Amino acid sequence: MAKTVSVWVALAVIACYLTAISAEETVESKEFVLTLDHSNFTDTVSKHDFIVVEFYAPWCGHCKSLAPEYEKAASILSKHDPPITLAKVDANEEANKGLANEYEVRGFPTLKILRNGGKNVQEYKGPREADGIVEYLKKQSGPASTEIKSAEDASNFIGDKKIVIVGVFPKFSGEEFESYMALAEKLRSDYEFGHTLDAKHLPRGESSVTGPVVRLFKPFDELFVDFKDFNVEALEKFVEESSIPLVTLFNSDPSNHPFVIKFYNSPQDKVMLFANLSGEGVESLQSKYREVAEQYKGQGSSFLLGDLEASQAAFQYFGVKESQVPVIIILSNDGKKFLKANVEADQIAPWLKDYKDGKVAPYVKSEPIPVENNQPVKVVVADTLEDMVFKSGKNVLLEFYAPWCGHCKNLAQILDEVAVHYEKDADVLIAKLDATENDIEHPSFDVKGYPTVYFRSAAGNITAYDGGRSKEDIIDFIEKNRDKTVPQESVKDEL
Template identity: 75%
Template sequence: MAERISVCFFFVFVLSLIASLPKQISADESAEGKEFVLTLDHSNFSDTVSKHNFIVVEFYAPWCGHCKKLAPEYEKAASILSSHDPPIVLAKVDANEEKNKEIASEFDVKGFPTIKILRNGGKNIQEYKGPREADGIVDYLKKQNGPASTEIKSADDASAFIGENKVFIVGVFPKFSGEEFENFTALAEKLRSDYDFGHTLNAKHLPRGESSVSGPLVRLIKPFDELFVDFQDFHLEALEKFIEETSVPLVTIFNNDPSNHPYVIKYFNNPHAKAMLFINFTSEDFDSYKSKYHEAAEQYRQDGLSFLVGDVEASQGAFQYFGLKEDQVPLIVIQHNDGKKFLKPKLEAGHIPTWLKAYKAGEVQPYKKSEPIPEVNNEPVKVVVADTLQDIVFNSGKNVLLEFYAPWCGHCKKLAPILEEVAVSYQNDADVVIAKLDATANDIPSDTFDVQGYPTLYFRSASGKITHKNKQLLSKKEKKMSFEKASSCRRG
C-alpha cells in the first residue's frame, strides 16, 4: 500500500483528436450546441492520434465525480483552443467501456480522470500536470504546444520567465548550436511537462549566479535551499539526474500553500524511503523542531531517505492513512516502499537525531496499523484486522476467502450481500472461512497481497496456496461456484 500513497493525490485521463472532424474546431462557427471535445474509442483512436502532432486525451469513467467536475472546464478549454493557431485538439475516451480497456491499459491508466499529452502521432506520451479549470488548461497547453525552451534575450525576459515560487532551468551557451545545446533542448522536450526551460547567450540577464560565465552550463534556479545550482555535464542521463535531485527541497513543506503542492507530489513520487515529521506549524517550538529536522536531513539524505515536514491542519488525510491521532504530535513516521512503517510519537526536538540514528541501526521496530480486535466475531462473514490476519488467514489451517474492501466503495457495498450469502451457505463447514478486511484501516503485507482497487478477493487454501480472485463483481452463482472449485481442490 505504501507505494500507492501518492495515488491519493492524483487524477487521470485526457485525449485529443481532430482531423477527421475539422468543422468541430472551426473558430468561425457558433459554439452553441456544439461539442469541441472529440470522442474517441477503440475504433478511431489510433487513426485519429496518428494524424496529430499534438493532441490531448482524457481517460474518464462516467461514474467518476472528478471527471464530472472536469467535464465543463475541459469542454470550455477545448472551445477556446479550437481558435488557437494552430488549433489544439482535446479528446476523451470512456475507459470504463470494456471495448476501450485495452487502450486504457496501453496508456497505463490507473485512475480517473487521467490526461495524456500525445505528440508526433502518439509516439511521444507525457502526463498532463496542469490545472483543472478552463483558463489554466488553456494557458498550460499553449505553453506545452510551443517550444520546449524559451530564449531569454534580456533581464526583462528573465523577470517575466522566472517567477518566485517555481523551479526554472536555464542553459547558458556561447552559441545555440553544438552537442551541449542539442542535448539541453532534447532534455527540455523530454521534461517539459515537469519544468520550465529557458536558454540564453548572456548570463548577465539572469537574476542569480555568476554573471560573467559564457557557458556552456545549466543553471537551476529555485525558491528554496541554495537558490541556484550550476552544472556542466551535458550527458543526458547526468543532466536529468542533476535536475531531479536538485529541484526538490531538502525538506519538503506540506501545508495549505498551493505553491508547495508540486514539491509534495514529487516527494511522494520519488523512490526513496520517506521520513515525515508532523507538527503544528503555529506552535512556539516549531522553529526548534524544524532546525533539528533540517540538520538530520542534511546528514541522512544520502542514505536513501527523503524528508517532509507536515502541518497538522493540512495533514488530516495522512493521519487517516497511517491511523494516527493528533495527540501523538509532534511525531515522525518513516515509510518504506514495501509498506513497512516506523513511528515515534510525542517526539522532542532534541531526540530527532537520536531516533533517526536508532532507526538507521535497525533498532526501531516496525509499526503496524490495525483496527481493534473484535470482541465478538460470530457473523457469517468474519472480520479480520491486521492483528488477526496471521491467526485467521495463515495459521487457521482452513480454506479462507478474504475480501479487501473500503467502507466508501460502491462495488464493495454491492458485493456485501453476495459475500454474506456465500458465507451463510458454508456456515456449517468447519473447514471454510469467509472473511473481510477494511484495507483503509489496516496495514496489509504487500509482499503477499497486491491490493490495487476495491474490492479485491484472495483465496488461501488450507494447504497454503494463495490465489488472487477476480475482483470484478460476479453473480452469486459464479461466486459460489468459484469458491466451491477452490475448496474442492484442497479436499481432493
C-alpha cells in the same frame, strides 16, 4: 396589402429568430472532445503531432466533474493556431482495457499528452478547470524551452515560487545545446525551461558566465544552483534531485503543494516529522531536524516537515493520532513503516541512526478483532487477514478503504447489496479492511489509493477488480471468477 406585408415581415423575423436559436443549439450541442476506442485510437493518434487523451470511467465522480471543463477547453482550443485536439476513452469498457493497460492507467481520470503520432507519451500535470487546461496545453504545445532575450523576459519567466531551468549558451547550437533541448522535451510537463545567450539577463548567479551551463532557480534553500555536465541522464538526475527541498514543508500554503507531491513520488526513503509548527518550543525541533537532513543528504532519504493543522489527511492515511505529536514516520522504499511518537529534539538523530543501522523494528498496526462480525460485509483486520482471506477456502471480494474517502462511502452501499445477494451462499465472502488502521504486509495486494478492491478465488487466484461500481457489475465479475470451494474437512484430511 400593408397588413399582408406586416404578416410576412413578422413571419420573416420569427423565422430568423428560430434559425438563430437553431444555430445556437447546434453550436451548443456540438462535441469538441473526440470519442476514441480500441477501433480508432491508433489511427486517430497517428495523425496528430499533439493530442490529449482522457481515460475515464462513467461511474467516476471526478470524471463527471471534469467532463464539462474538458469540453469547454476543447471548444476554446479548437480555435487555437494550430488547433489543439482533446479526446477521451471509456477505459471501463472491456474492449478498451488493453489501451488502459498500455498507457498505464492506474486511476480515473488519467490524462496523457501524446506527441509525434503517439511516439512520445507524457503525463498531463496541469489544472482541471477549463481556463487552466487551456493555458497549460498552449504552453505544452509550443516550444519545450523559451528564449530569454532581456532582463524583463527573465523576470516574467522565472518568478519566485516555482522551479525554472535556464540554459546559458554561447550559441544555440552544438552538442550541449542539443542535449539541453532533449532534456527540456523530456521533462517539459514537470518543469519550465528557458535558454539565453547572456547570463546578465538572469536575476541570480554569476552574470559573466558564457556557458554552456545549466542554472536551476528554486524558491527554497540556496535559491539557484549551476551544473555543467551535459550528459542527458546526468542532467535529468541533477534536475530531479535539486528540485526537492532539503526539508519539504507541508502546510496550508498551496505554493508548497507541488513540492509535497514530488516528495511523495520520490523513490527514496521518506522521513516525515509532523508537529504543531505554531506551538511553543518547536524551533529547536525544526532546527535539529534540519541538521539531521543535512547529515543524511545524498544518502537515499528525503525529509518532510508537516504542520499538524494541514496534515490531517496524512494522519488518517498513516493511522496516527494527534496525541502522538511530535511524531516521526519513515516510509521505506520497500513499503515498511517506522514510527517514533512524542519525539524530542535530541532524540531525532540517535533514532534515525538506529533506523539506518537496522535497529528499529517496523511499525505494524492492526485494529482490534471485532467482537461481533455479523454485518453483511464482514470486517477484516490485519490480524485476521490470513485466516479470513487466505485460509477460509472461500471466494473473497475484499475492499481496502479509508473512512474519509468519498468514493469508498459511495461504494459501501453497493457492497452491502452485493453481500446481501450472497448471504446464503457459503462459498462467497464480501469483506472490507480499513487500510488507514491496518498495515497490509501481503505482497499480493498493491494498495495505492482508495477504494482498492481485490478478489481471491477459492483456488487462490488473486485479481485486482477494476470494473464498474454497480451491484450487477460486481456480481457478474464474481460469477465469472469464482471457484467451487473445497470443504474444510477435505482440507484437513489431505493435511
